[in-house]
């Protein structure tokens with residue numbers, strides 16, 4: 001039995017003060033749903049403010065990116081040891097980072113290794129864009145991205161990660177994948193590949209989130225699919241009631 005995990009990706013939204021206000025509102029609504037692993041991922045500058053708000057609440061805190069080096073001449077970057085005392089999760093390889101900031105399968109792999117080395121749970125994002133989807137390349141793209149992210153990772157390490165399947169054409173567009181479409185990619189491409197790379201046990205244990213226009217209205221149907229273990233939520237995570245409804249849907 002895989003514990004559902006719902007994470008809110010606040011992206012580049014909210015000042016530190018606004019983030020604390022939103023976290024308090026979200027917490028008030030989602031705290032009762034203890035059967036769901038719940039994570040809030042605000043911008044870096046809000047992490048220190050949210051840590052005491054979430055401490056002891058059962059709701060986790062995550063960053064949206066990290067650099068793979070521990071320290072050094074990397075102006076503007078944040079490392080895993082810097083995050084380790086502050087939060088427990090980190091989103092890696094989000095499509096917006098791949099699209100706008102040159103993230104590659106190789107850098108995703110280095111970031112996953114760095115996160116794990118410092119006790120952070122990576123939420124590894126994969127997903128095809130619209131052109132790739134229309135060209136029938138979904139399987140090839142997702143397979144390449146998962147292979148890249150997990151290169152050199154032992155089964156024990158892989159088990160500590162979460163994969164978010166986020167078709168790029170569904171992110172922020174209001175056009176979510178159908179539950180059947182999303183489940184098919186997870187079952188046919190991601191879990192089958194994990195079985196090939198590791199074992200049936202790893203493939204069956206790793207949690208797979210769906211991401212891309214998840215809302216209070218479509219969450220229950222997505223969550224009802226056998227291979228979908230939760231969601232990475234962008235837009236709807238910025239509204240306490242909407243995010244709470246998604247968490248509630250995952251609680252069943």
Ligand code: PEP
Pocket residue numbers: 009011166170171172173174211212213214232233234235236
């Ligand atoms: C995301 O940011 O990962 C995401 C899925 O965004 P949205 O829910 O807004 O589509």
